[in-house]
Amino acid sequence: xxxxxxxxxxxxxxxxxxxxxxxxxxxxxxxxxxxxxxxxxxxxxxxxxxxxxxxxxxxxxxxxxxxxxxxxxxxxxxxxxxxxxxxxxxxxxxxxxxxxxxxxxxxxxxxxxxxxxxxxxxxxxxxxxxxxxxxxxxxxxxxxxxxxxxxxxxxxxxxxxxxxxxxxxxxxxxxxxxxxxxxxxxxxxxxxxxxxxxxxxxxxxxxxxxxxxxxxxxxxxxxxxxxxxxxxxxxxxxxxx
Amino acid sequence: xxxxxxxxxxxxxxxxxxxxxxxxxxxxxxxxxxxxxxxxxxxxxxxxxxxxxxxxxxxxxxxxxxxxxxxxxxxxxxxxxxxxxxxxxxxxxxxxxxxxxxxxxxxx
Numbered sequence: 244x245x246x247x248x249x250x251x252x253x254x255x256x257x258x259x260x261x262x263x264x265x266x267x268x269x270x271x272x273x274x275x276x277x278x279x280x281x282x283x284x285x286x287x288x289x290x291x292x293x294x295x296x297x298x299x300x301x302x303x304x305x306x307x308x309x310x311x312x313x314x315x316x317x318x319x320x321x322x323x324x325x326x327x328x329x330x331x332x333x334x335x336x337x338x339x340x341x342x343x344x345x346x347x348x349x350x351x352x353x354x355x356x357x358x359x360x361x362x363x364x365x366x367x368x369x370x371x372x373x374x375x376x377x378x379x380x381x382x383x384x385x386x387x388x389x390x391x392x393x394x395x396x397x398x399x400x401x402x403x404x405x406x407x408x409x410x411x412x413x414x415x416x417x418x419x420x421x422x423x424x425x426x427x428x429x430x431x432x433x434x435x436x437x438x439x440x441x442x443x444x445x446x447x448x449x450x451x452x453x454x455x456x457x458x459x460x461x462x463x464x465x466x467x468x469x470x471x472x473x474x475x476x477x478x479x480x481x482x483x484x
Numbered sequence: 485x486x487x488x489x490x491x492x493x494x495x496x497x498x499x500x501x502x503x504x505x506x507x508x509x510x511x512x513x514x515x516x517x518x519x520x521x522x523x524x525x526x527x528x529x530x531x532x533x534x535x536x537x538x539x540x541x542x543x544x545x546x547x548x549x550x551x552x553x554x555x556x557x558x559x560x561x562x563x564x565x566x567x568x569x570x571x572x573x574x575x576x577x578x579x580x581x582x583x584x585x586x587x588x589x590x591x592x
Contacts, residue, residue, distance in 0.1 A: 265575075266573045281485070287494065288493065290491065291494045291497070294494055294497070295498050295501050296501075299533060300497065301502065303498060303536055304494075309490070310545070311485060311539050314492060317493050318493055318497060321497050322497065323528070324528075325504050327528045328533070329508065331527060332506065332507050332509045332510075333507075333508040333522065335508075336508045339509060340508075340509060347506070347509050350509065351506035351509055352502060352505070354505040410585075411581075411588060414544065414555055414584055415581065417537050417540040417541050417559060418562050418576075420536065420540075421537060421559055421563050421576075422535040422562060422577050423533060423563040423573075424530065424534055424566070425562070425565070425566020425567045426577060427530045428558040428563075432527065433530045436530045440530075440531040440532070443535070448542075448543070450542070453536075453539065455539075458526070460531045460532040460535050462531075463532075463534070463535060464527045464531045467526070467530065468522075468523040472523065484502075
């Protein structure tokens, strides 16, 4: 039983992730196109999708490479985009912290938004499941999602050059970012965070090398967190955080 | 940008992103983050991404940094489609690019 059950957990994770594969495909295709457009070659484009596997930060990095921003600014910006993954890591620790070290390392490598969201839901539904099954679920989910990211990047990179210049492909990057942002605007604190970040970004647009991103992002985070804290206090005055 | 720089950035991002993902799961172990830290981390993506995208929308490189009505309308349309269909990225992207082509065709 101890070997059969994680296998069923693996396939459960795989199955439940399949609908999300469709949300990965357009981003991965576009990343391949945009990265080649930005002047990266095929190995560099694939290298990024294989080594980083984090869509939004990859788009940010190639966009800034095309603008010849300083390397350090590119790295800091792209890692800032990925800061939320430290939160995922913290949130998964109660469920997966006791897994074997190599399993935790593999899970960290494939911890993309979709796998995190699916696993978090599953662990909430069945908190008492044994750790190997929880690991199996995550592995199954990642097996459905992560290879698609890499393969579709390749498809986009290979066939992207066939897109004629009149298609304003330059704007695919902001459209892609906006398509990632829109589903996040699901609560008032999220809306406030985005609105404050946009306002400060516009006010700080004079700063060189997109450096206005940092005050804008910090202001947005604080605004979102503060709105959440005040709303929680309004709804439940006895619970002080 | 030289090949070496591109690879350097890619490897730094690969290691940095892995360490962010591994941070608590691998290194901190069972310790929980304080609530205020989690609260701020929750809003990183929704703050960083709009801040990143706004200059691209308002001062697009393709028009030499001149604000362009077609691109502004397309950006608004993308957010609208994305909020309405809740996560079907394909339709959101197609809707946004469709609005852009329509705008470029109408406005020129």
